[in-house]
């Protein structure tokens with residue numbers, strides 16, 4: 001119930017900030033508070049339905065909120081993976097948790113054209129369609145016990161930018177992601193390190209470093225993937241109470 005009420009409030013703010021005066025200091029301050037409010041909301045979300053309600057309420061201003069959060073972790077993580085993995089321009093890439101397509105647009109500008117998007121929030125996917133960078137859009141949650149609605153063993157690379165997070169994609173769902181990647185293909189994601197607020201709550205327990213590594217290694221033990229590397233990246237250009245400055249980018253190679 002709280003989620004629903006606050007979503008409405010965010011939507012009202014969105015109407016206010018999408019006017020032509022968006023760049024005025026007054027509105028910029030407003031956007032900062034909308035961004036902070038979104039993070040508070042996400043920290044109280046307990047399930048995917050709550051999370052999607054948060055995101056669908058802010059579809060129109062999502063990009064401005066990302067800017068207000070100074071969030072660069074998604075792009076930095078994907079760039080690191082392309083560099084380390086020497087990913088060819090012909091690679092078939094699935095952007096999971098694609099949101100409004102910010103990462104797809106970056107990939108397209110770098111010469112990658114064989115791109116698909118998957119996200120649990122239809123409203124954000126519709127915004128990503130406007131960017132014209134994806135061939136196929138799939139609306140689906142990534143969850144541990146349901147297969148993804150995409151071709152199996154089809155992708156050279158899956159990126160999950162800004163979506164491996166409490167109440168978003170859990171490490172227990174990685175097995176479903178592995179199923180859609182070719183043998184020898186890569187999976188990459190960025191995530192905050194240290195003790196960000198979201199990891200301190202019960203819902204964030206599996207993201208604390210000692211626990212998270214156990215989940216990643218359980219797929220190593222099954223022979224499903226291996227670690228290519230874990231790289232430090234900048235997560236936000238302006239640290240806040242909600243978001244740590246530092247993050248890591250994981251790059252895994254699928255073995256089967």
Ligand SMILES: C[S@@+](CC[C@H](N)C(=O)[O-])C[C@H]1O[C@@H](n2cnc3c(N)ncnc32)[C@H](O)[C@@H]1O
Pocket residue numbers: 048051052055066074075096097098099100101102103118119120121124140141142143160161162163167168169170
């Ligand atoms: C913080 S946004 C990141 C969006 C985009 N990757 C970017 O960096 O701009 C998280 C996105 O993941 C989606 N999402 C959250 N949990 C998901 C899940 N379990 N399966 C699929 N998408 C999910 C949300 O709808 C939202 O679009």
